[in-house]
Amino acid sequence: MTPDYPALLHALLPEASLVLGALILLGLDLVPGRGRTDAKRMRTSATLGLVALAAAVYHSIDAGRGGVAFAGVLILDSLALGTRVGVLGLAALTLLLMPGGSRIRNPAEYVAVVLFATAGFTLMAVAQQLLLAYLALELASLSLYVLAGFDKTRPESAEAALKYFLLGGISAAFLLFGFSLLYGLTGSIAFPDIARHLGGHEPNPLLIVALVMVLVAFGFKAAAAPFHLWAPDVYQGAPTASAALIASASKLAGFTLFVRLLWSGLAPAAGSAASMEGAPGWLPVVAIIAAVSLLLGNLGALAQSNVRRLLAYSAIAHAGALLLGVMAAGSAGPAPLFYYAATYGLATVGAFGVISVVERAGPCQQITDLAGLHRRSPLLAGCLLVFMLSLAGIPPLAGFFGKFAVFAAALKIGGLAGPIGWLAVLAIFLSAVALYYYLIVLKQALVAAPADGAPHIAVPLTSAAALAIAAALLLVLGVFPSLVLRIVQ
Amino acid sequence: MNLSPLHLCLLFSSALFCIGLIGALCRSNTILVLLGVELMLNAANLNFIAFWRFGPAPSAETGVIFVLFSIAVAAAEAAVGLALVISIYRHQQNIRLQEANRLKG
Numbered sequence: 001m002t003p004d005y006p007a008l009l010h011a012l013l014p015e016a017s018l019v020l021g022a023l024i025l026l027g028l029d030l031v032p033g034r035g036r037t038d039a040k041r042m043r044t045s046a047t048l049g050l051v052a053l054a055a056a057v058y059h060s061i062d063a064g065r066g067g068v069a070f071a072g073v074l075i076l077d078s079l080a081l082g083t084r085v086g087v088l089g090l091a092a093l094t095l096l097l098m099p100g101g102s103r104i105r106n107p108a109e110y111v112a113v114v115l116f117a118t119a120g121f122t123l124m125a126v127a128q129q130l131l132l133a134y135l136a137l138e139l140a141s142l143s144l145y146v147l148a149g150f151d152k153t154r155p156e157s158a159e160a161a162l163k164y165f166l167l168g169g170i171s172a173a174f175l176l177f178g179f180s181l182l183y184g185l186t187g188s189i190a191f192p193d194i195a196r197h198l199g200g201h202e203p204n205p206l207l208i209v210a211l212v213m214v215l216v217a218f219g220f221k222a223a224a225a226p227f228h229l230w231a232p233d234v235y236q237g238a239p240t241a242s243a244a245l246i247a248s249a250s251k252l253a254g255f256t257l258f259v260r261l262l263w264s265g266l267a268p269a270a271g272s273a274a275s276m277e278g279a280p281g282w283l284p285v286v287a288i289i290a291a292v293s294l295l296l297g298n299l300g301a302l303a304q305s306n307v308r309r310l311l312a313y314s315a316i317a318h319a320g321a322l323l324l325g326v327m328a329a330g331s332a333g334p335a336p337l338f339y340y341a342a343t344y345g346l347a348t349v350g351a352f353g354v355i356s357v358v359e360r361a362g363p364c365q366q367i368t369d370l371a372g373l374h375r376r377s378p379l380l381a382g383c384l385l386v387f388m389l390s391l392a393g394i395p396p397l398a399g400f401f402g403k404f405a406v407f408a409a410a411l412k413i414g415g416l417a418g419p420i421g422w423l424a425v426l427a428i429f430l431s432a433v434a435l436y437y438y439l440i441v442l443k444q445a446l447v448a449a450p451a452d453g454a455p456h457i458a459v460p461l462t463s464a465a466a467l468a469i470a471a472a473l474l475l476v477l478g479v480f481p482s483l484v485l486r487i488v489q
Numbered sequence: 490m491n492l493s494p495l496h497l498c499l500l501f502s503s504a505l506f507c508i509g510l511i512g513a514l515c516r517s518n519t520i521l522v523l524l525g526v527e528l529m530l531n532a533a534n535l536n537f538i539a540f541w542r543f544g545p546a547p548s549a550e551t552g553v554i555f556v557l558f559s560i561a562v563a564a565a566e567a568a569v570g571l572a573l574v575i576s577i578y579r580h581q582q583n584i585r586l587q588e589a590n591r592l593k594g
Contacts, residue, residue, distance in 0.1 A: 130555075131554070131555050131558060134558075134559070134562070135558060135562065138562045138565070138566070142565055142566060142569050145569050145573065146569060146572075149572075149573050149576055152576060152579075155577075155580035155581065155591060156591055156592055158573065158576040158577045158579075158580055159577060159580075159589045159590075159591055159592055160592060161573050161576070162519065162573045162574070162576075162577050162589060163589070163592075165569065165570055165573050166513070166519075166522055166523075166526070166570075166586075169513075169523070169526040169566060169570065170510070170513050170514075170526055170529070172526075172530070172566070173506075173509070173510075173526055173529030173530050173532075173533065174529075176530060176533035176534075176559060177506055177529065177532060177533040177536065179533070179555075180533045180534075180536035180537045180540065180555075181536065183536075183537060183540055183551070183552065183555070184536060184539075184540035184544065187540075187544055187545055188551070189551055189555065232592075233592040233593075236592050237591075237592050
């Protein structure tokens with residue numbers, strides 16, 4: 001069998017354009033960029049990065065939904081297409097927000113690493129085999145560790161990166177060990193073959209060990225409780241643009257890979273959580289992780305006075321809701337999950353974008369640092385309102401419809417007869433708790449008076465454009481959710 | 490008890506994984522934590538080789554190729570890890586994890 005290399009190239013052109021863009025960017029910065037000011041280099045790098053991302057979007061759409069490619073290693077379906085475009089869009093928003101944000105030294109290297117991470121995300125979207133899944137995940141993770149520690153002047157950044165790296169490294173080892181057991185049990189590393197070999201067998205102890213290890217690893221990557229310990233520290237310490245990327249694009253790509261691995265590779269070992277008796281498998285374990293994440297995330301966020309840590313705990317809570325979407329994907333398809341993850345990513349990038357612009361005028365760590373934002377910059381306050389209300393799930397914003405779609409899909413599985421239904425009810429109740437802490441942030445931004453001597457904030461044009469795009473998308477997708485749902489069906 | 494070579498390999502790799510995990514969780518020296526993580530990764534590599542060698546279909550080279558890739562990834566991971574260790578050393582003049590506690594709440 002000779003592999004079909006032209007088809008492989010066609011399928012992987014998005015990643016190729018990202019990597020080529022990063023290399024050209026590094027080369028250009030090395031020779032002609034020397035001696036220029038940081039601001040100029042930042043503008044050139046961000047522009048080149050956006051061009052590479054645009055080329056990747058074009059090639060992703062061009063590659064289309066050709067189905068399985070390269071002997072089953074890659075899958076180009078509508079979920080892969082949607083995730084690729086979504087991840088590239090979120091990375092583009094991050095890059096747009098960068099020149100107007102806090103100063104980053106060595107901007108060309110920063111943008112290049114962002115492009116490498118994005119290549120990892122898009123590969124995660126198309127992986128249909130354990131080896132490619134592992135490599136894509138590690139490419140993305142290693143790039144994100146570097147991005148988290150990029151600000152060498154602040155000890156917090158180094159500490160955040162170190163914590164992220166150590167926990168991420170342990171989780172990668174768990175993932176590899178779980179994959180090795182799956183390979184040993186089934187003799188194959190392609191998802192469909194694994195499913196075929198697992199079907200018809202009783203779950204044996206080794207399979208349970210493998211499942212637990214894979215779930216632990218993905219729990220780490222998705223910041224689901226009880227494996228969430230790194231998230232608040234990283235969101236707080238990392239440079240704002242890095243935190244935005246970690247919170248948005250990496251979530252979307254990670255959950256796409258997770259749902260593909262679980263439902264197309266390990267579906268025979270799913271067990272059941274639709275009724276109270278249940279059957280052993282990964283569904284009950286995911287249900288427990290989701291419940292703990294929902295509780296811990298929402299209750300933990302209440303105690304926060306730091307706005308970044310608050311966003312981190314809200315991310316943990318959203319990870320719980322997303323896991324609910326993963327469980328519902330078996331019957332309802334991945335569309336609700338994708339819609340939720342994509343719109344959550346948009347709102348989070350926007351919230352971090354607002355923080356990064358506020359940081360130009362002074363530190364923005366505590367919630368009180370946002371006080372009087374409506375006087376200091378009405379545009380920022382308005383955008384923050386949209387993002388926070390979308391995170392809280394207020395109609396007509398996209399966050400509401402994402403929650404609605406996921407909870408409806410979860411309730412359809414077995415009604416209130418089983419844990420999944422009750423989990424959805426719990427998530428709905430905790431949404432009310434979540435509204436409270438989002439409103440605390442909004443109260444500071446929209447009602448409280450500014451601190452004495454707090455300067456007016458000038459919003460750079462690129463940042464204003466990025467924030468406006470994110471807010472408009474949240475509104476449009478909230479009113480017309482079928483725009484996204486139809487693509488991913 | 491009669492143990493096949495595959496069982497022995499799996500027992501050995503599980504022990505290696507546990508030693509690595511305990512090392513990664515209990516050590517306070519960052520480099521030793523890194524060492525623990527590498528041990529865990531190598532335990533997984535050993536699994537791949539064992540399953541490939543003693544598995545039902547040793548003709549396909551999947552296991553070996555997977556290990557080659559994962560060794561390369563582990564090398565990249567060590568490079569990033571050591572870079573981060575250097576960056577934390579520049580700020581606190583040592584690499585003890587207990588002293589990296591600025592972020593909390």
